[in-house]
Amino acid sequence: MSAITLKNVTKRFGDVTVIPGIDLSIEDGEFVVFVGPSGCGKSTLLRLIAGLEDVSAGVIDIDGADVTGTAPAKRGLAMVFQSYALYPHMSVAGNIGFPLRMAGESKEAIDKKVRAAAATLNLTDYLHRKPRELSGGQRQRVAIGRAIVREPKGFLFDEPLSNLDAALRVNMRLELSELHAQLKTTMIYVTHDQVEAMTMADKIVVLNRGHIEQVGSPLTLYNKPDNLFVAGFIGSPKMNFLGPTYAKEHGAATVGVRPEHIKISKESGLIKGTAGVAEHLGSDTFVHVHVAPDQMITVRTSGDSVLRHGDTVWLTPDEDRLHRFDAQGKAIR
Amino acid sequence: MATEHSRATARLMISPAVLLLLAWMIVPLALTLYFSFLRYNLLMPGMEEWAGFLNYKFFLTDPAFFSAVWKTLELVGGVLIITVVGGILLALLLDQQFWGQGAVRILVIAPFFVMPTVSALVWKNMFMNPVNGLFAYLAKVFGLPPFDFLAQAPMLSIIMIVAWEWLPFATLILLTALQSLDSEQLEAAEMDGASFISRFFYIVLPHLSRAITVVILIQTIFLLSTFAEILVTTNGGPGTATTNLTYLVYVQSLLQFDVGGGSAGGVVAIILANIVAIFLMRMIGKNLDA
Ligand SMILES: Nc1ncnc2c1ncn2[C@@H]1O[C@H](COP(=O)(O)OP(=O)(O)O)[C@@H](O)[C@H]1O
Ligand SMILES: [Mg+2]
Numbered sequence: 001m002s003a004i005t006l007k008n009v010t011k012r013f014g015d016v017t018v019i020p021g022i023d024l025s026i027e028d029g030e031f032v033v034f035v036g037p038s039g040c041g042k043s044t045l046l047r048l049i050a051g052l053e054d055v056s057a058g059v060i061d062i063d064g065a066d067v068t069g070t071a072p073a074k075r076g077l078a079m080v081f082q083s084y085a086l087y088p089h090m091s092v093a094g095n096i097g098f099p100l101r102m103a104g105e106s107k108e109a110i111d112k113k114v115r116a117a118a119a120t121l122n123l124t125d126y127l128h129r130k131p132r133e134l135s136g137g138q139r140q141r142v143a144i145g146r147a148i149v150r151e152p153k154g155f156l157f158d159e160p161l162s163n164l165d166a167a168l169r170v171n172m173r174l175e176l177s178e179l180h181a182q183l184k185t186t187m188i189y190v191t192h193d194q195v196e197a198m199t200m201a202d203k204i205v206v207l208n209r210g211h212i213e214q215v216g217s218p219l220t221l222y223n224k225p226d227n228l229f230v231a232g233f234i235g236s237p238k239m240n241f242l243g244p245t246y247a248k249e250h251g252a253a254t255v256g257v258r259p260e261h262i263k264i265s266k267e268s269g270l271i272k273g274t275a276g277v278a279e280h281l282g283s284d285t286f287v288h289v290h291v292a293p294d295q296m297i298t299v300r301t302s303g304d305s306v307l308r309h310g311d312t313v314w315l316t317p318d319e320d321r322l323h324r325f326d327a328q329g330k331a332i333r
Numbered sequence: 334m335a336t337e338h339s340r341a342t343a344r345l346m347i348s349p350a351v352l353l354l355l356a357w358m359i360v361p362l363a364l365t366l367y368f369s370f371l372r373y374n375l376l377m378p379g380m381e382e383w384a385g386f387l388n389y390k391f392f393l394t395d396p397a398f399f400s401a402v403w404k405t406l407e408l409v410g411g412v413l414i415i416t417v418v419g420g421i422l423l424a425l426l427l428d429q430q431f432w433g434q435g436a437v438r439i440l441v442i443a444p445f446f447v448m449p450t451v452s453a454l455v456w457k458n459m460f461m462n463p464v465n466g467l468f469a470y471l472a473k474v475f476g477l478p479p480f481d482f483l484a485q486a487p488m489l490s491i492i493m494i495v496a497w498e499w500l501p502f503a504t505l506i507l508l509t510a511l512q513s514l515d516s517e518q519l520e521a522a523e524m525d526g527a528s529f530i531s532r533f534f535y536i537v538l539p540h541l542s543r544a545i546t547v548v549i550l551i552q553t554i555f556l557l558s559t560f561a562e563i564l565v566t567t568n569g570g571p572g573t574a575t576t577n578l579t580y581l582v583y584v585q586s587l588l589q590f591d592v593g594g595g596s597a598g599g600v601v602a603i604i605l606a607n608i609v610a611i612f613l614m615r616m617i618g619k620n621l622d623a
Pocket of ligand 1: 013016018036037038039040041042043044045
């Protein structure tokens with residue numbers, strides 16, 4: 001268990017500044033998700049915290065102790081890699097027990113802890129197998145097992161679910177959340193998938209080109225995005241951005257409204273459009289409405305919507321739920 | 334689609350090549366076998382007669398034979414140890430990022446392109462020569478008496494020369510294998526608290542095991558027949574200190590003009606090489622499947 005603090009952490013690769021200086025504090029026991037588009041520096045930031053990369057400037061504290069120059073193993077953090085990075089010539093038991101063996105623990109102690117970890121992760125029947133004889137989900141579990149036996153101060157996950165199929169991903173998401181609830185250890189989780197971020201995080205850190213765009217709970221980010229980037233990134237389907245004439249009427253450069261805050265009607269409304277593709281999810285229907293030749297607005301309606309492709313419809317945004325942004329993309333509140 | 338018909342055609346088409354290769358291999362082998370059962374001495378032309386297993390009896394009971402088998406194993410073993418250990422160390426070094434990496438890699442591979450005869454002569458005359466050699470010069474600089482390598486440590490000297498020739502091959506294969514190691518595995522091990530040494534023994538070495546097997550198998554096949562290096566440096570001596578099986582066969586058939594005895598020696602060498610190969614395959618070949 002531990003609190004992690006970053007002060008002006010900067011990373012340059014040669015002339016390229018990947019992270020121009022980040023300040024962030026992560027509380028003890030929090031589940032923090034770093035989310036952002038591919039290439040924005042999430043992995044780099046995680047590797048800086050792990051100690052696998054050296055910072056170019058700045059300070060990293062764990063539990064108040066400066067660990068900026070400390071070797072990865074001495075920081076007490078465990079990491080789960082995107083490729084799992086299992087040791088292919090060792091059995092599952094060998095993989096899970098490896099950190100303990102490196103720590104010089106006795107054979108019996110290792111055996112006991114490996115069995116305990118395997119039991120938590122449903123791996124007991126596979127302990128003697130080699131990684132290549134396991135499915136993707138099982139490999140993932142072994143990687144997690146190898147992390148938890150060490151009883152680390154914190155876990156670092158780098159897109160751990162991105163190699164799994166969709167159904168398994170949903171499952172593993174729940175299991176990871178369950179694991180966090182059990183262990184109550186600080187976890188830092190990197191993903192480019194905002195759904196993973198929204199469903200798992202206590203606190204989301206939205207990154208864009210090495211900058212922190214906003215830090216907050218999932219609902220804060222959803223309901224009160226600080227800027228256009230966060231507004232567009234968080235939420236699925238995406239927030240709609242309405243035309244400049246409409247924005248000007250509301251004293252903003254851009255106005256956004258989420259799909260569920262637009263009323264759709266066949267009779268009357270503020271904006272006229274033509275219904276396009278409707279995605280029926282059963283519980284909801286997302287209708288894509290063409291309001292101008294190059295502009296489309298997504299609207300959420302009830303699951304039993306009967307709109308047909310080509311129908312003329314009227315849209316009315318909920319005036320109280322508008323998100324207004326100034327010319328720099330900052331939210332106006 | 335490989336239909337019955339197209340497969341038959343394919344067989345027909347490659348058969349000339351296969352036959353040619355077969356003849357290429359079978360004819361010398363058959364001739365050697367045939368000669369090995371003859372009393373056939375070049376000093377007595379026209380006197381060939383059937384000798385049965387007499388040639389084999391003489392060759393196998395000759396004390397020089399056992400000495401030669403031992404020397405062969407010594408040479409092969411010595412070179413394998415030096416090239417595998419040295420190859421791993423060099424590969425680890427060359428895998429690092431450093432200035433002039435490309436040039437250094439080409440330099441390391443260069444000895445492989447030097448003919449065995451030439452490299453052995455270079456070692457003999459320019460390095461190991463007790464009067465003019467570089468090593469003698471170095472010894473003098475430190476005030477030590479020069480060491481006559483080829484006279485005082487003949488087998489070690491030959492091992493050094495042959496190892497120098499084969500080190501590039503081992504390095505190249507092991508470097509390629511090393512570069513295919515997933516760096517995340519090393520990082521995971523680093524996070525797991527493994528020191529540099531532990532990472533080498535628990536992650537890198539197991540990853541290299543297959544490449545090491547390949548190096549050992551291929552090199553053994555070639556090293557069993559080392560000849561040129563011995564011919565141009567020690568001539569098998571002093572005494573029989575560097576006479577391996579290949580060299581013994583040469584001495585028998587061409588220096589003593591005993592073609593029959595030499596052929597018998599050749600057949601024995603083939604059988605021994607196959608025994609070694611089977612033994613090696615059994616021992617480490619299991620690394621190759623999977
Ligand atoms: N070792 C490296 N050398 C040079 N550039 C790098 C290195 N590692 C990452 N980068 C660059 O840093 C940026 C961020 O990479 P990364 O942290 O992997 O992104 P993410 O994980 O968010 O997709 C990318 O533009 C990438 O090209
Ligand atoms: Mg990444």
